Amino acid sequence: MKKTIFTFLFLTFSFLGFNQSDSTFIRKIYDEALENGQSYENLRSLCKDIGARVTASAEAEMAIKWGEKLLNSYGFDKVYLQEIKVPHWERGTTEAAWIENEKGEILKLNVLALGSSIGTNGLLKANVIQFNDIEELKKANEADIKGKIVFINEAFNQKYLHTFKAYGACYPQRGQGAKEAGNLGAIAVVIRSLASSNDNHAHTGTMSYDSAKVKIPAAAISTNDANSLAKWLNKGKVTLSLEMDCKTLPDVTSYNVIAEMNGKDDKVITWGGHLDSWDVGEGAHDDGAGIAHSIEALRILKTLDYQPQHKLRCVLFMNEENGNYGGKTYATWCKENKEVHIAAIESDRGGFLPTGFDIRGTDKQVKFVQQFKETLYDFQLFKFDKGYGGVDIGPLIYEYPEMIQLGMTINSQEYFDYHHSEADVFETVNKRELELGSAAMAAMIYLLDKNLK
Amino acid sequence: MKKTIFTFLFLTFSFLGFNQSDSTFIRKIYDEALENGQSYENLRSLCKDIGARVTASAEAEMAIKWGEKLLNSYGFDKVYLQEIKVPHWERGTTEAAWIENEKGEILKLNVLALGSSIGTNGLLKANVIQFNDIEELKKANEADIKGKIVFINEAFNQKYLHTFKAYGACYPQRGQGAKEAGNLGAIAVVIRSLASSNDNHAHTGTMSYDSAKVKIPAAAISTNDANSLAKWLNKGKVTLSLEMDCKTLPDVTSYNVIAEMNGKDDKVITWGGHLDSWDVGEGAHDDGAGIAHSIEALRILKTLDYQPQHKLRCVLFMNEENGNYGGKTYATWCKENKEVHIAAIESDRGGFLPTGFDIRGTDKQVKFVQQFKETLYDFQLFKFDKGYGGVDIGPLIYEYPEMIQLGMTINSQEYFDYHHSEADVFETVNKRELELGSAAMAAMIYLLDKNLK
Numbered sequence: 008m009k010k011t012i013f014t015f016l017f018l019t020f021s022f023l024g025f026n027q028s029d030s031t032f033i034r035k036i037y038d039e040a041l042e043n044g045q046s047y048e049n050l051r052s053l054c055k056d057i058g059a060r061v062t063a064s065a066e067a068e069m070a071i072k073w074g075e076k077l078l079n080s081y082g083f084d085k086v087y088l089q090e091i092k093v094p095h096w097e098r099g100t101t102e103a104a105w106i107e108n109e110k111g112e113i114l115k116l117n118v119l120a121l122g123s124s125i126g127t128n129g130l131l132k133a134n135v136i137q138f139n140d141i142e143e144l145k146k147a148n149e150a151d152i153k154g155k156i157v158f159i160n161e162a163f164n165q166k167y168l169h170t171f172k173a174y175g176a177c178y179p180q181r182g183q184g185a186k187e188a189g190n191l192g193a194i195a196v197v198i199r200s201l202a203s204s205n206d207n208h209a210h211t212g213t214m215s216y217d218s219a220k221v222k223i224p225a226a227a228i229s230t231n232d233a234n235s236l237a238k239w240l241n242k243g244k245v246t247l248s249l250e251m252d253c254k255t256l257p258d259v260t261s262y263n264v265i266a267e268m269n270g271k272d273d274k275v276i277t278w279g280g281h282l283d284s285w286d287v288g289e290g291a292h293d294d295g296a297g298i299a300h301s302i303e304a305l306r307i308l309k310t311l312d313y314q315p316q317h318k319l320r321c322v323l324f325m326n327e328e329n330g331n332y333g334g335k336t337y338a339t340w341c342k343e344n345k346e347v348h349i350a351a352i353e354s355d356r357g358g359f360l361p362t363g364f365d366i367r368g369t370d371k372q373v374k375f376v377q378q379f380k381e382t383l384y385d386f387q388l389f390k391f392d393k394g395y396g397g398v399d400i401g402p403l404i405y406e407y408p409e410m411i412q413l414g415m416t417i418n419s420q421e422y423f424d425y426h427h428s429e430a431d432v433f434e435t436v437n438k439r440e441l442e443l444g445s446a447a448m449a450a451m452i453y454l455l456d457k458n459l460k
Numbered sequence: 461m462k463k464t465i466f467t468f469l470f471l472t473f474s475f476l477g478f479n480q481s482d483s484t485f486i487r488k489i490y491d492e493a494l495e496n497g498q499s500y501e502n503l504r505s506l507c508k509d510i511g512a513r514v515t516a517s518a519e520a521e522m523a524i525k526w527g528e529k530l531l532n533s534y535g536f537d538k539v540y541l542q543e544i545k546v547p548h549w550e551r552g553t554t555e556a557a558w559i560e561n562e563k564g565e566i567l568k569l570n571v572l573a574l575g576s577s578i579g580t581n582g583l584l585k586a587n588v589i590q591f592n593d594i595e596e597l598k599k600a601n602e603a604d605i606k607g608k609i610v611f612i613n614e615a616f617n618q619k620y621l622h623t624f625k626a627y628g629a630c631y632p633q634r635g636q637g638a639k640e641a642g643n644l645g646a647i648a649v650v651i652r653s654l655a656s657s658n659d660n661h662a663h664t665g666t667m668s669y670d671s672a673k674v675k676i677p678a679a680a681i682s683t684n685d686a687n688s689l690a691k692w693l694n695k696g697k698v699t700l701s702l703e704m705d706c707k708t709l710p711d712v713t714s715y716n717v718i719a720e721m722n723g724k725d726d727k728v729i730t731w732g733g734h735l736d737s738w739d740v741g742e743g744a745h746d747d748g749a750g751i752a753h754s755i756e757a758l759r760i761l762k763t764l765d766y767q768p769q770h771k772l773r774c775v776l777f778m779n780e781e782n783g784n785y786g787g788k789t790y791a792t793w794c795k796e797n798k799e800v801h802i803a804a805i806e807s808d809r810g811g812f813l814p815t816g817f818d819i820r821g822t823d824k825q826v827k828f829v830q831q832f833k834e835t836l837y838d839f840q841l842f843k844f845d846k847g848y849g850g851v852d853i854g855p856l857i858y859e860y861p862e863m864i865q866l867g868m869t870i871n872s873q874e875y876f877d878y879h880h881s882e883a884d885v886f887e888t889v890n891k892r893e894l895e896l897g898s899a900a901m902a903a904m905i906y907l908l909d910k911n912l913k
Contacts, residue, residue, distance in 0.1 A: 041618045165494045165892070168840055203892065360813065360871050362842075387621055389815075389842030418813050418871065420892040439618070439656065439873040 025381040029457070032311075033450045037386060039307050040449070044442035046299040049077065050358065053298060054289035054433035061122075061286035062326040063095035063259045070282050074264040074298070074323045081306050084269045088262040091336040093326045095259050096123055098286055099252035104197070104226065106135070107246050108239050116236070117229040118197070119209035119287065119428075120253040121181060122329045123216070124225040131156070131224070132248045133194055137240050141179040144187050153192035156247045158240075159184050160199045160233050163423065170203055170419040171356070174426075177201055185225035186217050195224045195249055199233035203423035207231050210428040211285050213329045224251055263333045264323040266305055270315035275341070276456055277320045278304065278352035278448060281327035281399055288431035292422060295433075296358030296441060298323055300415070303445035304452055316456050317349065324399040327355065331398055338402035348407040350455045352415065353397025354448060358436040359418040361447040362387075365394025367404065367412040376411065379454050388447055390416050411455070415447060478834040482910070485764070486903045490839060492760050493902070497895035499752040502530065503811065506751060507742035507886035514575075514739035515779040516548035516712045523735050527717040527751070527776045534759050537722045541715040544789040546779045548712050549576055551739055552705035557650070557679065559588070559689055562696050569689070570682040571650070572662035572740065572881075573706040574634060575782045576669070577678040584609070584677070585701045586647055590693050594632040597640050606645035609700045611693075612637050613652045613686050616876065623656055623872040624809070627879075630654050638678040639670050648677045648702055652686035656876035660684050663881040664738050666782045677704055716786045717776040719758055723768035728794070729909055730773045731757065731805035731901060734780035734852055741884035745875060748886075749811030749894060751776055753868070756898035757905055769909050770802065777852040780808070784851055791855035801860040803908045805868065806850025807901060811889040812871040814900040815840075818847025820857065820865040829864065832907050841900055843869050864908070868900060 040046070057073060060066040071088065078086045104118040120126075133156045138144040140161040159180040167173040180198045188196040200210035209227045216222050226249065228236065239245045264282065280297020284290020305321045324333035341348060352364070363383075366373045370393075377391045396404070396412030404412055418440075425431040493499070510526060513519040524541065531539045557571040573579075586609045591597040593614040612633040620626040633651045641649040653663035662680045669675050679702065681689070692698045717735065733750020737743020758774045777786035794801060805817070816836075819826045823846075830844045849857070849865030857865055871893075878884040 037621065038619050041621075166491050168490065168494075168838075168896075170892075360873055362840075385621075387815075387843075390840075420813055420896065421890045424890070437874045437877070439623075443621075443873065 029382050029454065030385065032453060033382065033386060035311055036307055036449045036453065037446045039310055040303070040442045040446035041439065044303060044445060045306065046303040046441045046445045047438040049302060050291065050295050050299040050436060050441060051433055053295045054291050058289050059286045060282065060284050060290060062093045062283045062329055063261060064286065067261065067283055067325065071262050071264055071325070074282060077302060078264065078266040081309065083266040083305060083309065085267040087265050089265055089337065089340060091261055091263060091325060091332050092258045093261040093332045094330050095256040096329060097254055097256060099126060099254060101250055101252045104228065104247060104249045106236055106239060109243050114235060116232045117207050117209050118226045119211040120251045121211055121214040121225040121227060122285065123214055123255065124185065124251070124253055125222050126252045126254055127195065127224045127250050130248060130250045131195055132246055135236070135240060135245045135247045137237065141183055141187060147191060149191045152188065155193055156195045156197060156249070157184070157188035157193040158197050158236060160237055162199060163201065163203050170423050173203070174201055174423055181212055181214055181227070183217070185214055185223055186219040189219050189221045189223040193223055197247065198227050200227045200230050201423065202230050202426070205230045205234070208428045208430055210426060211287060212427045224249065226251060261325045263325050263337055266321045268305065268309060268315055268319040270317040270319060272317055274317040274347045274349050275320055276317050276350045276452060277322055277348065277400065277403065278452060279322035279324050279399055280354045281325070281333065282323040283326050283328055285328060285427045287429045289433055291431050291433045291436055292357035292425055293427065293431055294327065294355045296436065296444065297354035299441060300354040300444045300448045304448035307445065307449045308452065313453065319452060319456065327398050334399040335402045338406050341403065342406040348403060348410050349459045350411045350413070351396060351400040351403050352413040352448060352451060353400045354415045354444065355397050355399065356415065356417040356419060357422045358441045358444060359421060360440045361415055361417050361444045363390030363416045364451060365392060365396070365414040365416055367394065367396040372411045376413065383450065386447070386450065413451060415444065417444065482835050482907065483838065485906060486835065486839060488764055489760055489902045489906065490899045492763055493756070493895045493899035494892065497756065497898060498759065499756040499894045499898045500891040502755060503744065503748050503752040503889060503894060504886055506748045507744050511742050512739045513735065513737050513743060515546045515736045515782055516714060517739065520714065520736055520778065524715050524717055524778070527735055530755060531717065531719040534762060536719040536758060536762065538720040540718050542718055542790065542793060544714055544716060544778060544785050545711045546714040546785050547783050548709040549782060550707055550709060552579060552707060554703055554705045557681065557700060557702045559692060560699050561692050567688060569685045570660050570662050571679050572664040573704045574664055574667040574678040574680060575738065576667055576708065577638065577704070577706055578675050579705045579707055580648065580677045580703050583701060583703045584648055585699055588689065588693060588698045588700045590690065594636055594640060600644060602644045605641065608646055609648045609650060609702065610637070610641035610646040611650050611689060613690055615652060616654065616656050623876050626656070627654055627876055634665055634667055634680065636670070638667055638676055639672040642672050642674045642676040646676060650700065650702070651680050653680045653683050654876065655683050655879070658683045658687070661881045661883055663879060664740060665880045677702065679704060714778045716778050716790055719774045721758065721762060721768055721772040723770040723772060725770055727770040727800045727802050728773055729770050729803045729905060730775055730801065730853065730856065731905060732775035732777050732852055733807045734778070734786065735776040736779050736781055738781060738880045740882045742886055744884050744886045744889050745810035745878055746880065746884055747780065747808045749889065749897065750807035752894060753807040753897045753901045757901035760898065760902045761905065766906065772905060772909065780851050787852040788855045791859050794856065795859040801856060801863050802912050803864045803866070804849060804853040804856050805866040805901060805904060806853045807868045807897065808850050808852065809868065809870040809872060810875045811894045811897060812874060813893045814868055814870050814897045816843030816869045817904060818845060818849070818867040818869055820847065820849040825864045829866065836903065839900070839903065866904060868897065870897065
């Protein structure tokens with residue numbers, strides 16, 4: 008194994024530096040994207056003709072047809088569906104919450120069940136106990152929590168320049184809040200939305216019961232409502248009433264949608280985004296933008312009559328949000344088919360201004376990609392740091408530990424204002440920024456294809 | 461003179477590279493901006509409590525009071541007004557345009573008089589003759605133009621990655637269109653708005669009659685209307701009716717608003733943005749953002765108890781949009797007072813994500829600033845290229861040719877969707893992006909102050 012990797016690295020990592028012909032070709036990619044780009048119109052169609060498309064919904068099925076039809080319209084070498092099994096969680100039709108203080112004053116809360124949560128089976132009502140974060144909750148006494156509704160109010164840390172790090176830091180309250188609160192006897196958990204802005208809409212997202220002894224309902228409330236609830240709790244006892252009829256149904260069959268351009272050999276470069284979204288808003292930034300980027304990157308390369316060295320494969324992954332069965336099945340399928348994978352790129356950080364690529368790989372692989380830095384500087388791509396690729400392409404690394412994975416980095420300052428909420432709509436996307444993302448994807452695919460052996 | 465410059469460079473350009481204590485202090489700047497930043501609230505107030513503030517208007521006067529009061533509230537070492545004379549142009553109350561074809565069909569156009577234009581003195585009506593750009597117009601025959609309304613329809617070149625370059629490329633149709641069309645006998649000129657998006661609002665901006673033999677009215681129409689007019693002209697003759705009662709009144713007295721922190725010596729580092737805007741929208745990005753950045757940079761340095769080496773001076777310039785008398789007067793005043801100026805920074809490119817600084821100076825000065833690159837990389841500032849500083853600080857360079865001028869670079873992809881139009885409102889600004897701009901200004905002021913002798 009070690010020898011294989013060494014050979015691979017040896018073949019790959021010649022010094023490249025700035026290359027005029029690369030720069031000329033990438034300029035053509037950008038011209039095509041900025042003058043004739045179709046990303047924006049494709050995203051408009053996905054957001055407005057279909058809209059939100061949570062895994063296993065009718066809209067997700069529609070999005071699969073939409074993707075297949077669009078990819079076929081571009082005349083790529085091969086377009087096909089890849090069957091997967093996916094979880095089927097539904098929000099249901101009832102979702103409401105309010106708080107009441109000792110004076111009998113009430114306040115309606117903007118609430119969204121977290122994905123995978125069970126319903127409340129009617130109206131729940133209990134006293135609220137607040138924690139600043141999951142660690143504080145874990146240290147609490149069962150006696151203080153039993154029969155209550157746990158409220159975890161960890162705010163987004165504004166000091167992080169990279170908002171994905173702030174998101175990651177408060178992720179545990181969403182992912183593990185129900186398990187920890189349930190294990191201590193709570194009857195429900197309500198969390199502060201994982202959002203960068205103070206506003207009135209709740210932000211959903213997946214949660215897990217994992218090894219929970221009991222399953223309790225889990226919901227997010229808006230950041231403004233979390234502030235109100237905290238204020239009310241400062242003044243005295245508060246009860247919270249909650250009703251949600253969300254539920255998990257049996258798994259269903261769904262699909263990844265795949266398009267390919269043949270290369271001189273069969274080694275594969277994969278890139279993609281995810282076709283599913285949450286069930287509120289339109290999934291414009293998460294991850295309609297990644298879908299638009301991924302399709303457009305292939306369209307641009309074909310339009311410019313690029314002749315690939317390797318097999319170029321664009322994957323519209325299904326089910327990133329609650330299970331990642333699209334990504335997992337794809338990786339297994341590649342390995343079973345004895346494919347050789349050399350690189351993968353993911354776009355799942357929104358439709359804002361692209362800034363570069365995070366690199367998941369060895370230090371040598373990071374340096375290899377950083378050699379494109381000079382060429383890409385003129386195209387306003389500046390960031391080439393060691394980092395994470397993406398959820399969908401993640402499972403590939405276990406099958407192909409020697410591959411390079413890249414996550415396109417995108418200005419993340421606004422992303423968590425919209426993420427997983429009704430605010431994630433097409434109108435928040437700027438055409439030029441979106442088209443630049445597609446050009447950046449195409450440019451990196453071209454550079455990897457040309458320079459990886 | 462040569463010797464002076466040499467000595468200056470010698471003192472200045474030691475190799476700095478990455479410096480841990482700089483990085484630690486800049487981290488504090490960013491923490492203050494992201495956690496306790498006041499830029500967003502200040503910009504909200506400027507946009508909503510005052511709004512559009514064209515030079516010499518009552519709102520411009522109000523903005524001066526607003527700025528003086530706000531700067532005083534922060535307790536800086538000195539706050540004062542600097543008297544200047546400014547032009548007084550008013551849009552008036554009547555502004556309308558429509559086109560009519562040979563079938564008698566009519567279409568209303570969304571129109572804005574260009575700043576400094578004369579009015580129409582009642583309703584003008586004439587056949588339209590179209591040109592693709594100012595160069596085509598210059599080559600035209602007087603006989604073809606005489607008595608007509610000239611329509612210049614040069615579109616924003618989407619292929620430029622830097623939208624300010626695209627703006628500059630089609631700027632002549634706005635700046636010189638009236639002069640060229642008037643000299644060839646046209647009775648008015650109408651231009652396509654200098655905008656990156658296809659939408660329904662016109663974008664105004666300044667124009668000049670310069671050496672024109674006659675003055676004719678000049679207006680911009682929306683990009684969508686320009687497309688419609690071009691289509692109509694493809695099918696046959698089109699008349700355009702135009703009425704505008706804008707006018708220029710006698711010059712008035714106005715003010716730059718200035719705040720200072722004393723340093724160990726009296727050498728000056730100036731930075732600023734401009735307080736005036738056009739008279740539509742709210743001047744949120746142009747240049748309310750620059751005002752918010754500039755004030756906040758000084759507030760942050762004071763809050764962190766920074767002890768400057770040099771005199772730090774924040775200037776809210778008046779009249780950038782139509783005359784630059786704030787910038788011109790400031791430069792003359794500095795020279796007359798025998799001040800020594802070592803650096804200036806301007807923020808006049810919007811309230812979006814900051815990306816770095818353009819450097820106006822010698823190659824050695826560019827390299828000097830580029831030595832901060834490594835330190836600023838962690839703060840997501842990547843761009844340090846030779847370039848332009850800004851209009852307001854521009855005149856200083858003629859008085860102090862040896863100084864460094866910097867223009868903060870800001871993601872420009874959306875800027876010209878809003879610029880000089882009713883769409884330039886507070887709601888298009890993101891809090892985190894705006895606060896990051898203020899932090900970037902403060903960080904660069906700190907680095908220049910510490911490292912320039």
